[in-house]
Amino acid sequence: MAILFGIDGTGPSSNSEYAADFRYSFVNQMCGTSNYRRGPSALGGGLEDAMAAGVNYVVTALKCVVDKRVLLTGYSRGALGAVVIAKRLQKLNIGVDAMVLFDCVDRYLYADGETIPNNVAEVLHIRRDPAARSRMSFGNDGTKYTAPTKYTEKFYFGTHGAMGGTYWKPTAGQGEADYVDEGTAEAIANTPAPSIFGALDPRYAANVKAYKTNVTFRRDKQCSEQIAKENNDWLSKHGFPTIRCV
Numbered sequence: 001m002a003i004l005f006g007i008d009g010t011g012p013s014s015n016s017e018y019a020a021d022f023r024y025s026f027v028n029q030m031c032g033t034s035n036y037r038r039g040p041s042a043l044g045g046g047l048e049d050a051m052a053a054g055v056n057y058v059v060t061a062l063k064c065v066v067d068k069r070v071l072l073t074g075y076s077r078g079a080l081g082a083v084v085i086a087k088r089l090q091k092l093n094i095g096v097d098a099m100v101l102f103d104c105v106d107r108y109l110y111a112d113g114e115t116i117p118n119n120v121a122e123v124l125h126i127r128r129d130p131a132a133r134s135r136m137s138f139g140n141d142g143t144k145y146t147a148p149t150k151y152t153e154k155f156y157f158g159t160h161g162a163m164g165g166t167y168w169k170p171t172a173g174q175g176e177a178d179y180v181d182e183g184t185a186e187a188i189a190n191t192p193a194p195s196i197f198g199a200l201d202p203r204y205a206a207n208v209k210a211y212k213t214n215v216t217f218r219r220d221k222q223c224s225e226q227i228a229k230e231n232n233d234w235l236s237k238h239g240f241p242t243i244r245c246v
Contacts, residue, residue, distance in 0.1 A: 001065070001067055002067050002068075002069035002070070002097070003035075003057075003061040003062065003065060003068065003070045003071065004030065004031060004035050004071045004072075004073070004240065004241075005035045005036075005037075005054045005057050005058060005071075005072055005073075005082075006027040006030055006031040006035065006036055006037070006072070006073040006074055006082070007027070007036075007037045007038075007039060007050045007051070007054065007073075007074045007075075007077075007078030007079075007081040007082060008022050008025055008027045008028060008036070008037070008038055008039040008074070008075050008078045008164070009022070009025070009027075009039040009075040009076030009077060009079075009102075009164050009166070010039050010040050010041070010042060010076055010077050010078075011038065011039055011041075012041070013042075013045075015038065018038050018039075019038075021166065022038065022039070022166060024165060024166075025164050025165045026073075026075065026102055026164055026165035026228070026243045027073055027074060027075045027102065028165075029165070029241065029243045029244070030073055030235075030240055030241045030243060031073070034057070035057060037049075037050035037053055037078075038050070039076060039077060039078040040078075040108075047077060047078075047080075047081055047108055047111075048110065050078070050081055051081045051084050051088070051111070054072070054081070054082070054085040055088045055092075058070055058089060058094065059089075059092065062094070069097040069098075069239055070089070070094065070096045070097055071096070071097060071098050071099070071100075071238065071239055071240055072085055072086060072096055072098075072099045072100075072120075073099065073100045073101070073102075074101060074102070074104065075101075075102035075103065075163070075164035075165075076102070076103060076104070076107075076160065076163075076164060077105055077108055079102055079103065079104030079105070079113075080104055080105065080106065080107070080108055080111065080113035080141050080142065081108075081111075081113075082099060082101060082104075083101070083104065083113035083116055083117075083141065083142050084111045084112075084113055086116065086117050087117045089119065090117045090118075090119040094119070095120075095121065096119055096120040097122070097238065097239070098121060098122045098123070098238035098240070099116070099120050099122070099123045099124070100123070100124045100125075100126070100231075100234075100235065100238075100240060101123065101125045101126065101142045102126050102163050102164040102165075103127050103128055103140070103160055103163035103164065104125065104140060104141045104142035104143075105135075105138045105139065105140060105141060105160075106138070106140060107138060107139075112141075113141035113142055114142070114143070114144055115144040115145065115146075116142055116144065116149055116151070117149075118145070118146045118147065118148060120145075120149050121149065122149070122150045122151075122152070123145065123149060123150070123151045123152065124152050124154070124231065124234050124235075125142055125143070125151070125152070125153045125154070126154055126156065126163050126227055126231065127153060127163065128155070128156065128157075128158060128159065128163050129155045129156060129157045129158075131214060132158060132159060132213055132214050132215050133213045133214045133215075134158070134160050134182065134213045134215060135159070135160040135182065135186060136186070136189070136190045137186060137189035137190060138160065152234070154231070156226060156227055157215065157219065157223060158215055158219065158220050158222075158223025158224065158227075159182065159213055159215050159220050159223075160182075162215075162223040162224045162227070163223075163227065165224050165227075165228070165243065165245065167220040167221045167223065168180045168215075168217055168220050169217065169221075170217045174217065175217070176216065176217050177216055177217075178216060178217060179212040179213055179215065179216055180212065180213045180215050180216070180217060181211075181212045181213070182212075182213060190211060221245065224245040225245040227243075227245075228243045228244050228245045231243075
């Protein structure tokens with residue numbers, strides 16, 4: 001069995017709430033207990049500890065396992081963490097055989113994950129299609145690389161949540177055909193602000209209230225199903241456990 005380590009996406013500070021929300025995430029499905037770390041809290045807390053744990057896990061495992069292939073995975077800010085782990089392993093002259101990133105985002109001030117280090121042999125990066133209008137305030141990391149790294153990038157029409165297997169589900173008063181609303185903060189970030197002379201313009205508040213993604217709840221689940229189905233061959237080929245949409 002290859003050496004696999006993964007960090008999941010951002011979620012609630014409460015570990016019990018987090019475990020419930022990410023129970024069926026793709027990274028959680030791929031990892032066991034010892035080689036999985038929950039993602040950071042909203043402000044990024046816990047990510048540094050998770051990255052340090054990843055480096056330590058790989059270094060320790062290399063001393064005692066027969067199959068010394070190293071596989072890294074991560075979702076959202078956890079995917080940025082996977083890139084940083086690879087960079088730290090490079091400094092230790094340790095190669096990474098494969099990496100799968102689920103919509104790696106640039107949302108951590110204390111580490112740079114823009115470029116994948118060339119000690120990583122192959123990368124699969126699952127990304128949200130910009131046309132989905134999901135988390136438009138999130139920039140992506142893990143999009144640059146140099147030889148000999150082989151980089152495969154796939155775009156899917158779904159929300160950022162769907163990219164990691166945590167697709168949105170309707171709540172009371174919502175239907176499968178309704179469009180996913182990612183919340184007021186995201187709406188404000190993506191609605192043009194009024195001028196200094198129009199700060200109280202009611203049209204601004206109306207635009208914020210009306211903001212939604214271009215993805216229906218039905219489509220979001222279908223997107224996660226599509227990701228799981230289409231990429232399992234790649235995951236199996238490189239020693240990752242396969243995933244499913246739950």
